[in-house]
Amino acid sequence: MALLELSGLTKRFGAFTALDDISLLIERGEVHCLLGENGAGKSTLCNLVFGVHRPDAGTMTLGGEPFDPRGPAEALQRGVVMVHQHFSLVPNMTVAENLMLGRASAVLKPQDIIVRMEQLAAEYGLEIDPEARIDELSVGERQRVEIIKCLLGDPQLLVLDEPTAVLQPDEIDALLAICRQVALRGKSVILVTHKLGEISRVADRTTVLRQGRIIETVAMEGADIRSLVRSMVGRDVQSAGSVLAAAVDIEGKTPAKSSSVGPTSPGEAVLQISDLVYRDPHGVPRLDGLSLTVGTGEIVGIAGVEGNGQSELGLILAGLAAPSAGAIVVGGTQVTGCTPQEITDAGVGIVPEDRHAVACIKELSVAENLYLGAIGKFSRFGLLDKSARRKAAETMMRDFDVRASSPDVSMASLSGGNQQKAVLARELSLDPLVFLLAAQPTRGLDVGAIEAVYNRIRAARDDGLGVLLISSELEELMAVSDRIAVIYRGKLVGELAAGSFSREAIGAMMSGHAHV
Amino acid sequence: MIDEHMPVFIGSGLRLAVPIIFAATGEMLSERAGVLNLSLDGMMLMSAFTAALASWATGSPLIGVAAGVLVATAVAGAQAVLSVTLRANQLVVGIGFNILALGSTTFLYREIFGPLSRDPIPGFAQLNLPWLVHIPVIGPALANQTGLAYVSILMVVVTWLILKYTSFGLAVRAVGEDPRAADKAGISVARTRYLGVLYAGILAGLGGAFMSVADSNTFTENMTKGAGYLAITAVIFGGWNPWYTLAACLLFGFATALQFLVPALQLDVPVALLLLLPYLLALVAIAGFVGKSRQPSALTIPFERGG
Numbered sequence: 081m082a083l084l085e086l087s088g089l090t091k092r093f094g095a096f097t098a099l100d101d102i103s104l105l106i107e108r109g110e111v112h113c114l115l116g117e118n119g120a121g122k123s124t125l126c127n128l129v130f131g132v133h134r135p136d137a138g139t140m141t142l143g144g145e146p147f148d149p150r151g152p153a154e155a156l157q158r159g160v161v162m163v164h165q166h167f168s169l170v171p172n173m174t175v176a177e178n179l180m181l182g183r184a185s186a187v188l189k190p191q192d193i194i195v196r197m198e199q200l201a202a203e204y205g206l207e208i209d210p211e212a213r214i215d216e217l218s219v220g221e222r223q224r225v226e227i228i229k230c231l232l233g234d235p236q237l238l239v240l241d242e243p244t245a246v247l248q249p250d251e252i253d254a255l256l257a258i259c260r261q262v263a264l265r266g267k268s269v270i271l272v273t274h275k276l277g278e279i280s281r282v283a284d285r286t287t288v289l290r291q292g293r294i295i296e297t298v299a300m301e302g303a304d305i306r307s308l309v310r311s312m313v314g315r316d317v318q319s320a321g322s323v324l325a326a327a328v329d330i331e332g333k334t335p336a337k338s339s340s341v342g343p344t345s346p347g348e349a350v351l352q353i354s355d356l357v358y359r360d361p362h363g364v365p366r367l368d369g370l371s372l373t374v375g376t377g378e379i380v381g382i383a384g385v386e387g388n389g390q391s392e393l394g395l396i397l398a399g400l401a402a403p404s405a406g407a408i409v410v411g412g413t414q415v416t417g418c419t420p421q422e423i424t425d426a427g428v429g430i431v432p433e434d435r436h437a438v439a440c441i442k443e444l445s446v447a448e449n450l451y452l453g454a455i456g457k458f459s460r461f462g463l464l465d466k467s468a469r470r471k472a473a474e475t476m477m478r479d480f481d482v483r484a485s486s487p488d489v490s491m492a493s494l495s496g497g498n499q500q501k502a503v504l505a506r507e508l509s510l511d512p513l514v515f516l517l518a519a520q521p522t523r524g525l526d527v528g529a530i531e532a533v534y535n536r537i538r539a540a541r542d543d544g545l546g547v548l549l550i551s552s553e554l555e556e557l558m559a560v561s562d563r564i565a566v567i568y569r570g571k572l573v574g575e576l577a578a579g580s581f582s583r584e585a586i587g588a589m590m591s592g593h594a595h596v
Numbered sequence: 597m598i599d600e601h602m603p604v605f606i607g608s609g610l611r612l613a614v615p616i617i618f619a620a621t622g623e624m625l626s627e628r629a630g631v632l633n634l635s636l637d638g639m640m641l642m643s644a645f646t647a648a649l650a651s652w653a654t655g656s657p658l659i660g661v662a663a664g665v666l667v668a669t670a671v672a673g674a675q676a677v678l679s680v681t682l683r684a685n686q687l688v689v690g691i692g693f694n695i696l697a698l699g700s701t702t703f704l705y706r707e708i709f710g711p712l713s714r715d716p717i718p719g720f721a722q723l724n725l726p727w728l729v730h731i732p733v734i735g736p737a738l739a740n741q742t743g744l745a746y747v748s749i750l751m752v753v754v755t756w757l758i759l760k761y762t763s764f765g766l767a768v769r770a771v772g773e774d775p776r777a778a779d780k781a782g783i784s785v786a787r788t789r790y791l792g793v794l795y796a797g798i799l800a801g802l803g804g805a806f807m808s809v810a811d812s813n814t815f816t817e818n819m820t821k822g823a824g825y826l827a828i829t830a831v832i833f834g835g836w837n838p839w840y841t842l843a844a845c846l847l848f849g850f851a852t853a854l855q856f857l858v859p860a861l862q863l864d865v866p867v868a869l870l871l872l873l874p875y876l877l878a879l880v881a882i883a884g885f886v887g888k889s890r891q892p893s894a895l896t897i898p899f900e901r902g903g
Contacts, residue, residue, distance in 0.1 A: 132901070153782035168780035170770045172890075180763065181770050182781030188761055229781075 089138035356406035381561030429507035497529025613849025622799025629792030634690020637824025638697030643804030664805035672797020683898035772892035
């Protein structure tokens with residue numbers, strides 16, 4: 081008998097139908113992947129199962145009994161646990177304290193938790209120091225705490241909402257292994273993802289969602305990944321060979337280089353970074369004499385394990401942090417320590433790493449966001465000419481395929497992919513523009529949007545721009561870059577040209593075993 | 597000469613610190629849960645008045661304290677409804693309650709006590725604990741306090757134990773730091789915050805009642821003179837830690853007591869300046885220390901469950 085049975089689940093938010101008549105069986109001891117683009121309803125489905133939202137129609141049964149959780153507490157009671165995309169850990173408390181939260185009796189007994197943690201460590205290989213504070217842990221370690229938290233109560237069903245989006249390749253491997261361990265012990269796992277490579281490595285069955293509906297549920301043995309992609313996006317992904325290859329990457333083989341190869345020899349230097357040093361406010365050195373040149377018409381990728389200075393490099397190039405030493409020249413103009421406005425004026429477009437915090441103001445409209453840095457352009461005698469701005473915004477949205485019902489809707493109402501397209505539209509429409517920084521430009525985006533972003537970046541390169549691409553996705557770097565430089569502890573430790581990319585070589589350099 | 601004044605100075609410093617200790621300790625717990633009760637002063641004032649009234653009417657200071665605590669807790673309940681359930685701006689709500697408290701107690705005081713304002717109100721006697729008297733210098737000052745003063749220190753210990761060793765305390769810390777995470781762990785954010793605010797109300801009630809029935813045995817208009825605000829400052833000064841908050845309260849108490857010591861020592865310092873001292877100290881404390889200690893991340897931010 082199936083562990084969880086969903087029949088006819090429907091969920092609406094206002095006029096928007098997030099889930100439409102979903103019926104699905106989750107068997108005991110299976111890893112069931114939910115695949116779909118952003119906004120397909122994967123997260124909503126998880127939230128219904130976990131009691132965060134309640135369905136407008138339809139019923140659920142768990143272990144044969146009716147299941148209608150009115151909140152997470154009730155779902156937890158029934159043995160349904162969930163690891164959310166955003167971790168639910170209190171940062172200034174210890175691991176043990178976080179694990180006791182919500183399940184301890186009146187007086188805390190830390191010793192009980194520590195004993196239980198030792199059991200789980202032995203069973204699943206989930207090892208972590210109970211006394212460590214959450215804010216001292218890496219992302220992968222925090223996720224491990226989340227999973228331990230879930231497994232403490234010996235659950236029947238473990239739901240993971242896009243757990244690999246934030247992880248490094250080796251951490252992903254470890255996570256998928258844990259999923260299999262959990263399933264081996266007769267528990268069920270629902271894994272939400274839009275990374276196809278993971279599905280083929282871990283799933284027993286996969287359900288594809290699109291626009292709130294189930295397109296198909298397939299057993300993974302002998303399944304065709306390409307047909308899954310077609311079900312997911314609802315069309316053939318044209319010219320998305322590299323995306324697909326990167327996403328699939330089943331055997332860990334190098335994806336084919338994109339067909340749209342740029343100019344073979346880059347032109348003169350458009351970005352010159354020399355001996356850049358940066359110490360963070362706590363005095364910790366983050367960049368340690370980094371030098372790099374990007375020429376016109378070339379995409380240079382920066383690879384590295386997160387926390388090796390690439391974020392800081394992005395902040396400094398955007399003018400959001402001032403370097404401690406070193407020089408940055410863009411197209412002959414000194415921009416070291418300049419304000420973001422001066423850097424923009426020098427012809428630098430920035431797609432920042434943190435889309436929500438830095439790139440846009442979610443509460444403002446799309447049009448306002450598109451012309452955030454150019455308010456003066458539509459100002460006459462100090463008054464804003466909104467209709468002119470609206471028209472200009474409409475044109476830009478059409479050119480860059482930003483899908484929104486109108487330029488006046490709030491940025492927050494757009495999907496992640498469309499928000500990112502809007503940011504790209506704004507930055508690529510700057511005049512003058514000689515250099516583009518794209519930091520983690522596809523983070524959290526679905527396959528269709530990723531394809532659009534790649535095409536935009538390649539087109540910018542073909543127009544003669546120099547592009548610096550900072551990414552934690554090795555496949556992405558290999559698919560898009562003309563040259564990959566590897567950053568390790570604030571320094572570039574090696575460089576590879578297109579054609580000679582290899583995962584092994586880059587991976588070795590990323591972990592500090594430099595061999596150029 | 598300073599020797600003979602010392603016991604009096606220490607005694608009055610402690611006595612003046614007690615209401616602030618009560619209020620600050622409760623407020624500290626509430627703020628750890630993410631709710632700032634700017635209405636603390638209003639709660640204390642309402643309690644001071646109600647305690648005086650009930651004690652005068654029944655002849656029992658104990659009933660007075662109970663009535664005061666009850667009224668302060670009711671104000672806290674209203675604060676909780678507005679700031680937790682209705683997600684109103686906590687600062688605005690607090691200011692509103694303070695104005696209401698000042699206006700209503702002044703009005704009722706004039707209506708009820710107007711002609712009888714000289715009548716003494718039944719209050720608590722000092723305990724004169726024999727085993728404390730013999731400690732040199734501070735002994736007599738420690739021993740000659742009312743029972744409520746010792747309760748205030750007890751409440752600091754209790755609050756510290758709650759925060760450190762109970763699951764409710766863990767929930768309080770989680771809710772004040774990351775309510776979303778707490779919610780997902782199955783903790784009711786609203787319930788935890790309600791309890792936190794009510795706890796602050798009970799303790800502010802004890803502090804206010806102490807002022808009228810244990811300290812001065814009378815009620816005067818606006819008798820808290822901003823003690824609630826000092827308590828909020830003490831919480832910041834104390835970095836949201838019960839013991840440091842206690843130290844800050846004692847500092848404010850002794851700073852206030854200087855206005856008795858300095859004239860007794862016949863030092864030529866204007867009394868008006870001394871009256872100002874605790875408030876000046878509070879200002880300096882906040883300016884100098886607020887940057888160092890980190891406040892609970894979700895302080896004053898209403899919680900709304902989202903996907």
